[in-house]
Amino acid sequence: MRLLSSANLKHVLQCWTKKFRSQNIPDPNSSAEYIIAHVLGKKTLFGVKLDTVLSRSQTDQVNSLCKKRLTRMPVQYILGEWDFQDVTLKMKAPVLIPRPETEELAELCSDTLGCMSTREGAVFLEIGPGSGAITVSLLKRFPELQAVAVDISEEACQLTRDNAELTATSDRLTIIHGDFMSSQVFMNLLRVQPFCLAVSNPPYLTTKEMESLQEEISCFEDHKALHGGEDGLDIVRGVVLRSSELLQPGGQLWLEVGESHPPLVEKLTADPDTWKGYSKQLKYEKTVTDLYGKPRFCQLVQSS
Numbered sequence: 487m488r489l490l491s492s493a494n495l496k497h498v499l500q501c502w503t504k505k506f507r508s509q510n511i512p513d514p515n516s517s518a519e520y521i522i523a524h525v526l527g528k529k530t531l532f533g534v535k536l537d538t539v540l541s542r543s544q545t546d547q548v549n550s551l552c553k554k555r556l557t558r559m560p561v562q563y564i565l566g567e568w569d570f571q572d573v574t575l576k577m578k579a580p581v582l583i584p585r586p587e588t589e590e591l592a593e594l595c596s597d598t599l600g601c602m603s604t605r606e607g608a609v610f611l612e613i614g615p616g617s618g619a620i621t622v623s624l625l626k627r628f629p630e631l632q633a634v635a636v637d638i639s640e641e642a643c644q645l646t647r648d649n650a651e652l653t654a655t656s657d658r659l660t661i662i663h664g665d666f667m668s669s670q671v672f673m674n675l676l677r678v679q680p681f682c683l684a685v686s687n688p689p690y691l692t693t694k695e696m697e698s699l700q701e702e703i704s705c706f707e708d709h710k711a712l713h714g715g716e717d718g719l720d721i722v723r724g725v726v727l728r729s730s731e732l733l734q735p736g737g738q739l740w741l742e743v744g745e746s747h748p749p750l751v752e753k754l755t756a757d758p759d760t761w762k763g764y765s766k767q768l769k770y771e772k773t774v775t776d777l778y779g780k781p782r783f784c785q786l787v788q789s790s
C-alpha cells in the first residue's frame with residue numbers, strides 16, 4: 487500500500503481498513519476508526535465529516551499507529567487508553583485490557599454496594615485489579631468507600647496506581663504488590679479486615695484454552711493474568727477460601743469465571759471438607775449470566 491502523506495479522512499479510513507482486511511487483522515474497520523479518531527482527539531468518528539482533511543502530521547501519526555495494529559497489537563495498547571464505564575483509563579501492555587463483561591461485574595458490585603448501606607470508611611477488596619478498572623470505577627461511584635487491591639504483577643500495581651491518580655481516587659486506595667495466595671499477603675489483609683465486599687476477575691483459563699488464544703492476547707497480554715491452571719480454578723479456589731476469613735458478616739464475594747465454572751464453584755462451597763481449617767464459610771448465592779447469555783458471575787455471601 488502506498489502510504490499517504492496528507493489526505494481526507496474517508497480515503498485514509500478506506501486505505502487502512504483495506505490493508506487490515508488483506509492482512510486478516512480482526513475488526514479491520516473499527517481498528518482504523520479508533521486510531522483515526524484518537525489522532526483527531528476524539529473517541530469515535532461519530533459526527534466527524536468524511537471529507538475532513540488530515541494534516542500531514544496527523545496522517546503520519548495514523549500511519550505509524552496503524553502499522554502497530556499490523557503486528558496484532560490490540561487497539562487499547564496502541565491508543566494507551568480505554569473507557570471503562572464512565573472513566574477513561576490508561577492501558578499499558580502486558581496488563582490485561584478490561585473486557586466488556588468486566589463492566590458487568592463492576593455493575594453487579596456497584597448494585598451490591600448500593601444496597602449495603604455502607605458506613606463512611608468501609609473497605610472493599612479486589613484480588614487482581616490489573617489496570618484497576620473495577621476498583622477505581624467503584625471508588626469513583628462510592629466516595630465514602632476505601633479499597634485494598636492486591637496484584638502479583640508489578641506492572642499491574644503501577645497501572646492501578648496511575649489510574650487511581652488519573653481518577654482522583656488514590657487517597658482511598660491501598661495497593662499491595664504480592665501473591666494473594668501467600669501467607670504474608672493474607673496476614674496483611676487479616677489486619678485490615680473485615681471487608682464489606684470482595685471482587686475478583688482472576689486468571690481462569692484452563693491449560694487447554696491457553697493453547698488457542700487469539701494473537702492479540704497471546705503475544706501482548708500477561709499470561710499470568712489469564713492462566714488458572716489445569717481446570718482454570720487454581721486462583722478461584724484460593725479466593726473463595728480466603729475471602730471467607732476476610733469478609734464481614736453478610737459481606738459478599740463477586741467472581742468472574744469461565745462459563746463452565748459456576749457449578750464447580752457452587753459444588754466447592756457446598757462441600758463441608760472445603761472449609762476444614764477455616765472459621766467461617768461462604769454460601770453460594772447465585773450465578774449471573776453475561777451480555778452474551780453465558781453463566782459467568784458467581785455471588786457468594788458470608789454466612790456467619
Ligand SMILES: C[S@@+](CC[C@H](N)C(=O)[O-])C[C@H]1O[C@@H](n2cnc3c(N)ncnc32)[C@H](O)[C@@H]1O
Nearest residue numbers: 584614615616637638639642665666687689711
Ligand atoms: C484476568 S486479570 C483481571 C484484571 C482486572 N481485574 C480486569 O478485570 O480487567 C487477573 C489479574 O490477577 C492478577 N493475579 C494473578 N494471580 C494472582 C495472585 N496469585 N495474586 C494476586 N494477583 C494475581 C494478574 O496479575 C492480573 O492482573
